[in-house]
Amino acid sequence: MATIRAAENAAVISQKVRRERSPFVKALLSLRRNPLAMVGLVVLALWLLIALTAPLIAPVEPNKQDISHRLQGPNRAHFFGTDDLGRDIFSRVLYGARISVPAGILTILATGTIGIILGAFAGYVGGWLDNIIMRAADVVLAFPSIILAMAITAVRGGPSVANALVAIILVLWPEYARVMRGAVLALKSNEYVTAAEAIGATRWRILVRHILPGTDAPIIVKMTLDIGAAIILMAGLSFIGLGAVPPNPEWGAMINASVAKFYDWWLGTFPALAIISVVMSLNFVGDALRDALDPRLRGR
Amino acid sequence: MAQYLVRRLLLSVVVLFLTTIATFTLAHSVPGDPTAAIVSEKIATPAVIAQVRKKYGLDKPVPVQYVLYLKNLLHGDLGQSLTTRHSVGRDLKEFFPATVELALFAMMFAMVVGGPLGVLAAIRHNGAVDHAARGVSLLGTAVPIYYLALLAQTVFAYRLKILPFGGRLDDGIDPPKHLTGLYTVDALVHGQWNLLGMALKHVLLPGIVLGSFAIGIIARMIRSSLLDVMNNDYVRTARAKGLPERAVIGSHALRNALIPTVTVLGLTFGGLLAGAVFTESIFRWPGLGQYAVQTATKLDFAGILGVTLVVAVVIISLNLLVDILYGFLDPRIRVN
Numbered sequence: 001m002a003t004i005r006a007a008e009n010a011a012v013i014s015q016k017v018r019r020e021r022s023p024f025v026k027a028l029l030s031l032r033r034n035p036l037a038m039v040g041l042v043v044l045a046l047w048l049l050i051a052l053t054a055p056l057i058a059p060v061e062p063n064k065q066d067i068s069h070r071l072q073g074p075n076r077a078h079f080f081g082t083d084d085l086g087r088d089i090f091s092r093v094l095y096g097a098r099i100s101v102p103a104g105i106l107t108i109l110a111t112g113t114i115g116i117i118l119g120a121f122a123g124y125v126g127g128w129l130d131n132i133i134m135r136a137a138d139v140v141l142a143f144p145s146i147i148l149a150m151a152i153t154a155v156r157g158g159p160s161v162a163n164a165l166v167a168i169i170l171v172l173w174p175e176y177a178r179v180m181r182g183a184v185l186a187l188k189s190n191e192y193v194t195a196a197e198a199i200g201a202t203r204w205r206i207l208v209r210h211i212l213p214g215t216d217a218p219i220i221v222k223m224t225l226d227i228g229a230a231i232i233l234m235a236g237l238s239f240i241g242l243g244a245v246p247p248n249p250e251w252g253a254m255i256n257a258s259v260a261k262f263y264d265w266w267l268g269t270f271p272a273l274a275i276i277s278v279v280m281s282l283n284f285v286g287d288a289l290r291d292a293l294d295p296r297l298r299g300r
Numbered sequence: 301m302a303q304y305l306v307r308r309l310l311l312s313v314v315v316l317f318l319t320t321i322a323t324f325t326l327a328h329s330v331p332g333d334p335t336a337a338i339v340s341e342k343i344a345t346p347a348v349i350a351q352v353r354k355k356y357g358l359d360k361p362v363p364v365q366y367v368l369y370l371k372n373l374l375h376g377d378l379g380q381s382l383t384t385r386h387s388v389g390r391d392l393k394e395f396f397p398a399t400v401e402l403a404l405f406a407m408m409f410a411m412v413v414g415g416p417l418g419v420l421a422a423i424r425h426n427g428a429v430d431h432a433a434r435g436v437s438l439l440g441t442a443v444p445i446y447y448l449a450l451l452a453q454t455v456f457a458y459r460l461k462i463l464p465f466g467g468r469l470d471d472g473i474d475p476p477k478h479l480t481g482l483y484t485v486d487a488l489v490h491g492q493w494n495l496l497g498m499a500l501k502h503v504l505l506p507g508i509v510l511g512s513f514a515i516g517i518i519a520r521m522i523r524s525s526l527l528d529v530m531n532n533d534y535v536r537t538a539r540a541k542g543l544p545e546r547a548v549i550g551s552h553a554l555r556n557a558l559i560p561t562v563t564v565l566g567l568t569f570g571g572l573l574a575g576a577v578f579t580e581s582i583f584r585w586p587g588l589g590q591y592a593v594q595t596a597t598k599l600d601f602a603g604i605l606g607v608t609l610v611v612a613v614v615i616i617s618l619n620l621l622v623d624i625l626y627g628f629l630d631p632r633i634r635v636n
Contacts (some may be wrong), residue, residue, distance in 0.1 A: 139318045142612040150596040151608045155330045193610035262458035272447035279442035
């Protein structure tokens with residue numbers, strides 16, 4: 001009788017263990033209860049869809065000029081109006097998503113990966129490697145990101161989307177290195193890491209199998225929020241004239257076309273609303289993820 | 301304290317030194333000839349180029365070149381600007397005060413609005429003001445400052461016609477007698493009231509636009525540090541002995557809550573310099589930001605690299621200042 005009960009208990013416990021989801025999955029699921037985060041997710045999904053299908057859904061070819069219909073306000077034929085060359089702003093905003101959305105995601109994946117690797121090594125190995133990596137991070141952080149990005153774009157030979165992307169990647173990695181280093185340092189002193197060392201696991205194995213999985217929360221939150229920052233930075237470089245070059249329908253470049261055209265308010269407003277809606281949605285989702293992953297920060 | 305100061309100072313010197321290596325590397329990655337990073341071929345005669353090559357040792361090994369680069373930097377020689385045809389050092393000296401004036405005004409605006417907002421948000425925790433403050437700070441990161449600047453210009457200068465479109469003074473007006481280069485301060489000191497009014501009117505719109513993005517950051521910081529402090533025993537004691545809530549917050553909690561805010565203000569200043577890039581070019585504000593845009597877009601390497609270095613030096617010095625201040629305000633910091 002007692003053995004049977006013990007076996008039952010074991011079964012119940014193992015079931016419970018199996019049902020226990022990872023904190024990250026739990027956090028994702030908890031977003032369902034956060035209305036702002038859901039709005040954000042829906043808007044982001046919409047923008048992804050637009051980026052993928054712009055050629056199918058845009059009413060007009062984005063660079064098609066029609067001088068006889070230039071500078072028209074929003075109307076039934078042109079929802080967002082037309083610019084000084086008679087191009088359809090609605091179509092251009094839709095096409096703009098094909099530049100900004102992938103640019104934001106790719107730069108953050110790239111700069112995040114670089115920062116994570118450098119930060120993990122700095123924190124785990126320590127010593128002179130730590131010193132070199134973190135001083136390099138200090139230097140990059142001493143420059144305002146937009147100004148350093150401008151300098152990098154300029155010395156790389158001037159405006160192009162590729163140069164702007166490289167500049168953003170080179171400018172944003174240090175924050176990831178810092179966050180990662182901090183997380184690794186905090187986890188390194190845990191008993192389970194000491195235990196892994198004691199049973200002879202290699203340092204690489206300890207880093208990859210035992211430490212890195214514990215650092216996903218802060219990094220994922222930061223990446224979510226930073227995609228928005230990268231999109232704004234990219235659009236900013238294009239606004240200045242150091243990113244996407246005409247006639248590319250890039251949001252920042254489109255806002256630049258509205259400089260000193262005070263009467264034609266629709267020129268800059270719609271591309272700006274596109275940027276705001278993407279970044280705001282990322283903020284909602286990132287904020288909700290942070291709350292869900294780190295209860296201590298709730299409501300901060 | 302002395303040990304803390306020395307360590308912090310040394311770290312700044314190291315970072316400063318590494319920063320010059322970074323700009324040196326950037327200068328050496330310009331397309332074509334590295335002389336282009338010092339003086340553009342478009343304005344230099346072959347004789348000048350030969351002179352630059354000799355002065356910067358461009359035929360010598362890279363470490364020697366770096367030493368010469370540092371030597372020239374220490375003499376304030378940052379090369380020749382293609383945009384203005386002046387030495388970059390002279391340009392930076394001319395444009396620097398304008399940016400300082402704008403950034404100080406923006407900072408004051410952000411503190412005057414963000415500070416009380418943060419305090420109210422903490423007192424009415426999870427109340428309407430709190431949610432509004434959170435909304436403002438989320439929106440502040442999502443609205444591109446260049447759009448906000450254009451919007452402000454359209455509304456206040458174009459439609460309402462109550463503020464100027466840009467510039468530091470009306471066109472054709474001479475600046476006040478030079479003292480600091482900050483027109484408002486100079487006009488005030490010399491009692492040139494007309495100019496003071498005009499300068500204030502011109503700095504208002506770009507200052508508010510530039511400061512607006514910092515409101516959310518400051519409000520959020522004050523709110524969360526105030527909430528931390530409110531849970532402390534000494535605050536409970538103050539309440540228990542029957543002090544009115546005003547006094548508990550005003551003379552007990554807020555004092556300690558302001559300490560972490562000092563750091564944020566230092567960091568925010570770097571953000572203000574970044575925002576100045578856009579604000580200044582849209583409002584024709586002749587400062588470092590507008591100079592950075594003009595030089596970068598013209599591929600005037602000496603100009604843009606000069607701004608980059610000077611801005612980094614300013615930020616490193618500010619961070620040092622903030623850390624020292626922090627050490628004085630919070631004794632626990634000095635130990636770690």
